[in-house]
Amino acid sequence: MLARFCTGARPRLQKRGVGRLGGGRGHQRLEALDSLGARAGVTLVVLVAVGAALSLPKGLEPVLQVSVNGLATGAYLALGAVGLTFVYGILRLMNFAHGDFLTFGAYMALLLNVTVGAPLLVAILFGVVATALLSVALEFCLWRPLRRRGAAGLQLVLATIGLAFLIRYTIQLIAGPDLQQLDVNVTSSYTLFAGVRIGRTILIAATASYVILLAIGLILRYTPIGKQMRALADNSDLAQTTGINTRRLITLTWALGGGLAGLAGAMYVASIGSFDPEFGFTLLLAMFAAILIGGAGNPYGALLGGVVIGLAQEWSTLFIEPGWKIVVGFAILLLTLLVRPEGIFSPAGRL
Amino acid sequence: MTELLAGPFATLAFGNFGAQFWIDVGVLAAIYGIFTAGLQLNVGFTGLYNFAQAGFMAVGAYAMGILTASAGWSFWLALPAATVITVVFALLIGAPALRLRGDYFAIGTIAFSEVIRYVIQNTPGLTGGNQGLLGFDEAWSRVADGVLEGLALSRDYDSVPLLVVGWVTLIVVLVVLARLQRSPWGRALKAIREDEHAARALGKSAFALKLQSLSIGAALAGVAGYLLALDLSYLSPQEFLPISTFIGFTMLLMGGLGSYTGVAMGAVVTEFLLDGTRAIELPLSDAQVAPLRFMIVGALLILLAVLRPQGLLGKREEMVLRR
Numbered sequence: 264m265l266a267r268f269c270t271g272a273r274p275r276l277q278k279r280g281v282g283r284l285g286g287g288r289g290h291q292r293l294e295a296l297d298s299l300g301a302r303a304g305v306t307l308v309v310l311v312a313v314g315a316a317l318s319l320p321k322g323l324e325p326v327l328q329v330s331v332n333g334l335a336t337g338a339y340l341a342l343g344a345v346g347l348t349f350v351y352g353i354l355r356l357m358n359f360a361h362g363d364f365l366t367f368g369a370y371m372a373l374l375l376n377v378t379v380g381a382p383l384l385v386a387i388l389f390g391v392v393a394t395a396l397l398s399v400a401l402e403f404c405l406w407r408p409l410r411r412r413g414a415a416g417l418q419l420v421l422a423t424i425g426l427a428f429l430i431r432y433t434i435q436l437i438a439g440p441d442l443q444q445l446d447v448n449v450t451s452s453y454t455l456f457a458g459v460r461i462g463r464t465i466l467i468a469a470t471a472s473y474v475i476l477l478a479i480g481l482i483l484r485y486t487p488i489g490k491q492m493r494a495l496a497d498n499s500d501l502a503q504t505t506g507i508n509t510r511r512l513i514t515l516t517w518a519l520g521g522g523l524a525g526l527a528g529a530m531y532v533a534s535i536g537s538f539d540p541e542f543g544f545t546l547l548l549a550m551f552a553a554i555l556i557g558g559a560g561n562p563y564g565a566l567l568g569g570v571v572i573g574l575a576q577e578w579s580t581l582f583i584e585p586g587w588k589i590v591v592g593f594a595i596l597l598l599t600l601l602v603r604p605e606g607i608f609s610p611a612g613r614l
Numbered sequence: 615m616t617e618l619l620a621g622p623f624a625t626l627a628f629g630n631f632g633a634q635f636w637i638d639v640g641v642l643a644a645i646y647g648i649f650t651a652g653l654q655l656n657v658g659f660t661g662l663y664n665f666a667q668a669g670f671m672a673v674g675a676y677a678m679g680i681l682t683a684s685a686g687w688s689f690w691l692a693l694p695a696a697t698v699i700t701v702v703f704a705l706l707i708g709a710p711a712l713r714l715r716g717d718y719f720a721i722g723t724i725a726f727s728e729v730i731r732y733v734i735q736n737t738p739g740l741t742g743g744n745q746g747l748l749g750f751d752e753a754w755s756r757v758a759d760g761v762l763e764g765l766a767l768s769r770d771y772d773s774v775p776l777l778v779v780g781w782v783t784l785i786v787v788l789v790v791l792a793r794l795q796r797s798p799w800g801r802a803l804k805a806i807r808e809d810e811h812a813a814r815a816l817g818k819s820a821f822a823l824k825l826q827s828l829s830i831g832a833a834l835a836g837v838a839g840y841l842l843a844l845d846l847s848y849l850s851p852q853e854f855l856p857i858s859t860f861i862g863f864t865m866l867l868m869g870g871l872g873s874y875t876g877v878a879m880g881a882v883v884t885e886f887l888l889d890g891t892r893a894i895e896l897p898l899s900d901a902q903v904a905p906l907r908f909m910i911v912g913a914l915l916i917l918l919a920v921l922r923p924q925g926l927l928g929k930r931e932e933m934v935l936r937r
Contacts, residue, residue: 357717409920416716417663418923421867424860425915432905432912440901548728551721590732593725600722601710 302607303567310574321581327459329577335465335534337573338472342527343546344553344565345479346520352496352560353516354406356419360427361524362547363434366540368394368525369532370434376445383447383533390529391522398521401426402514427544435540442537445529449536468530475526476566479519483562492516496560545589549576552596558606568606571595637773638845639889644780645841647881649858650865651787651874652834657863658871659795660827661807663720666707667835667862669727672854674700674836675843676734676741682750684740689753693840700836701829703730708828712821724856735851747849754844773845780841784878787834792874803827857908861888864911867918870925880925887914 318326347361368390376386409422452462483489494502495512503509531546532538553572557564572592579591599606649671656664677696681687687695707726714722734741741747758775767774794800802823805813810820843849861884869880888907896903918925 357721405916405920412920414919414923417657418919420663420717420720421863421915422919424863425912425917425919428857428860428908428912429916430912432908435905436902436909440905548721548725551725555718555721584736586736587732590729590736593729593732596725597722597729600714600718600725604714604718 303563306567306571306607310571313578314574317578317581324458325581326578327457329580330574331455331459331461333574333577334570335461335469335573336577337570338469338476339527339531339534339569340546340549340553340573341476341566341569342472342523342530344550344557344569345476345562346516346523347550348554348557348560348562348565349492349496349516350520351554352562353492353499353513354410355415356406356423357551359420359423359547360430361520361550362543362545363427363430364394364398364521364524364543365528365531365546366434366543367397367430368528369538369542370438370443370540371525372529372532373438373443373445376447377443380446383445386445387526387529387533391525394525394528395518395522398517398524399514402517406517431540431544438540440539442539443532444537445533447533447536462534465534468534472526472530475523479523480563480566488512488515493562496562548596549589549592552592552599554606555596555599555604556606561606564606632770634770634773635893636890637771637777639885641773641777641780641845642889643881643885644777644784645838645845646862646865646885647784647878648780648787648834648841649838650862650869650881651784651791651877652831652838653862653866654871654874654877655791655803655827655834656831657866658873659800659807660803660824661716662712662824662828662831663716664723664828664831665720665856665859666723666727666730667831668854668856668858669723669730670700670703670832670835671839671842671858672727672730672734672851673703673832674839675849675854676747676839677836678840679747679750679843679849680740682753683747689750692750696840697833697836700832700839704829704832705825708825712824712828724859727854727856727859731851731854734854741851742849744851748847750849751844751847776841776845783837783841784881787837788874788878795874799823799826857911860915861911864914864918867915867923867925871923873925876925883926884911884914 314326314330343361343365346364347358350356350358350361370390371393372383372386372390374386375381375389376383381389405422405426409419414422447464449462449464452460453466454460483493491502491507491512492515494505495507495509495516499509528543532542549572550569553568554561554565556568556571557566572595575595576588576591579588649667652670653664653667656662674696677699678689678692681692681695682689707723711719711722711726735743737743738745758772761775761778762769762772765774795803802813802818805816805818806820806823813823814820842853846853865877865880865884867880868884869876869878887910891907891910892903896906898906
C-alpha cells in the first residue's frame with residue numbers, strides 16, 4: 264500500500280517542483296484554485312448541456328420539471344455528503360452509519376413536530392442539534408477509544424456498520440416500522456415558469472439547503488477554522504505539525520457532519536412526505552456516490568457530486584420507470600469507482 | 615452442534631418451541647455458515663472486503679429458481695449452472711474493482727450487491743419481483759419426502775433432510791477450504807493479504823489470486839443461496855438485503871478471522887442469538903422483536919470491533935489492521 268501511495272505521489276511532487284521554479288508558491292495555489300474552479304465550471308456546463316440535449320427529444324418543459332426535482336434531491340444529498348466526506352478526509356473513516364444519522368435527525372424532528380406539536384422549523388432545528396450531539400457523543404464514546412487502540416480498516420468499517428444497525432433499529436423499536444409524516448403542507452405548490460411546478464415545502468427546503476451549503480462553502484474558504492478543517496482533511500499529519508488543534512477540530516467536524524446530516528434528513532422527509540426508518544440507509548449509497556464523484560475528502564466536490572447524483576436520478580425518470588431511479592445512483596457510484604476512483608475534481612493518482 | 619447448544623435450553627426455558635423450531639435454526643446456521651466460509655476466504659485470508667456476498671447469494675438463488683421454475687431445467691442441472699452464473703457475476707465485478715483499496719472495494723461491492731437486488735425487484739417478468747418466485751423445489755421435495763419416509767419421521771421434521779444436507783455441505787466446504795489454505799495457493803493468498811507488493815515481487819499474480827478467491831467466495835454464497843431458496847420454498851428480493859452480508863461479518867468476527875472452525879462456531883452462536891432467541895418469551899409484539907434482533911447484530915459488531923477484532927477464536931496475528 265505504502266509503495267503504491269509513494270508511486271502515486273511522486274509525479275505530483277515533481278510537478279510541484281517544476282512549478283515552484285516557474286512562478287513561486289502563490290502562483291501554485293492560484294493554479295490549484297483555478298483547476299478546482301475550472302473542473303466545477305466544466306461540470307456545470309456539462310450538466311446544462313446534458314439537460315439541453317435531453318430536452319431535444321423530450322421537450323423543454325418535462326426536462327425543466329425533472330431538473331427542478333433533481334436540484335431539490337441534490338440539495339439534501341449534498342448536505343448529507345459534506346459531513347460524510349469531511350469525516351473521511353480527516354479520520355479516514357467511511358462512515359456507514361451516516362445514512363442513519365439522517366434517519367435520526369428526521370425522527371427527532373418528528374418527535375418534536377408531531378408528538379410534542381412544536382412548529383416545523385423548531386422541530387427541524389431540534390433534529391439538527393440532536394444529531395450533532397449524537398455525533399459528538401459517539402466521537403467521545405466510540406471513535407476516540409477506537410483510535411486510541413489503533414483501530415483501522417475493517418475494524419472501523421464494521422464498527423460503523425454495527426452503529427448503523429443500532430441507530431436504525433432502536434428508532435424502529437421505538438417509532439415502529441410504519442410510514443410516518445411530519446406535520447407539513449405537502450399539497451400546495453407553485454408554478455415557477457413554463458408550467459414547471461414545485462411543491463411549496465420542497466421549494467423552501469431546497470432553497471434553504473442551498474443557502475446553507477453556500478454559507479458552508481464560504482466558511483470553509485475564508486474563515487480560519489474552515490481553512491484548518493480543509494487542511495486537516497487534505498493532509499492530517501502536515502496539519503498537525505503546523506500546530507492545528509486536531510482534537511478540537513475532529514470534535515467540530517463530527518458536530519458539523521452530524522448537524523448537516525440531521526438537517527438533510529429532516530429536510531428530505533419534510534419534502535417527500537412519508538418516510539420509514541430505512542430511508543437514511545437507502546440514501547447512504549447515493550451520498551457515497553456524491554463524495555466519490557467529488558473525490559473523497561473534498562467538501563466542494565461532495566457539494567457538486569450531490570447535485571450531479573440528484574439530477575442524474577431525476578433525469579433518468581424521463582426514460583425509465585421511477586423504480587430504477589435509485590439504481591442510477593448506484594450505477595454512477597460503480598462507474599466512478601471503476602473509471603476514476605479519485606473523483607473528477609481531484610488530481611489523478613491520489614489513491 | 616445446534617442440538618448440543620439448544621437441547622438443554624429447549625427443555626428448560628423454551629417449552630413452546632419444539633424440535634422443529636431448533637431444526638430450522640440449525641438449517642439457517644448451516645446456510646449462513648457456508649455463506650460466511652466464503653467471507654472467511656475473502657476477508658480473513660485474502661484481505662478482500664467483499665460486501666457483495668448477499669448479492670452473490672441472490673444470484674445463486676434466483677439463477678437456480680429461474681432455470682428450474684421458468685426455463686424448465688432439471689433441478690439437478692440448475693444447481694451447478696447457478697454456481698457457474700454466480701462465479702460469472704463475481705468476475706464481472708471483481709475484474710474491474712479488484713484494484714480498489716480496501717474501503718473503496720467495500721463500497722463498490724455493496725453497490726453491486728444493491729444493484730442486483732434492485733434489478734431483481736424491478737424485473738418482475740423474469741424474477742417475480744416483489745411478488746416472489748415459486749415452484750422450483752418439486753424435485754427437492756420428492757427427495758426430502760423420500761428421506762423422511764425412509765427414516766420414518768413425521769411431517770414435523772420435514773426440515774431434517776435440509777439440515778443434514780446443509781451441515782454436510784458446510785463441513786465439507788470448511789475441510790476443503792482449510793486444506794486449500796495450507797496448499798501453496800493458500801499461502802500465496804495470505805502473502806497477498808500481508809503484503810501485496812512483496813507477493814508480486816516473488817512472481818505471484820495478485821490480481822489472478824484475488825479474483826480466484828472472490829470467485830470461490832461468491833460460489834459459496836451461491837450454494838448458500840439455493841439452499842436458502844429450498845428452505846424458504848419461495849424467493850423475494852427482501853431476503854437479500856445488505857444486512858445478510860453484515861450478519862455474515864458478525865459470524866465471521868464472532869468465530870474469528872483466519873479460522874475455519876471459527877466460521878462454524880460463529881454461525882451457530884450468531885444464529886442462536888438472532889433466531890434462537892425468538893424462543894424467549896418477551897412482553898413485546900412481533901413488530902418490536904424484529905428490530906431488537908437487528909439491534910443485537912449491531913451491538914455485537916460494535917463490541918467485537920472494539921474489544922476483540924480478531925474474533926473469539928481468531929488469532930491476532932492473522933488480522934490485517936491497516937490497509
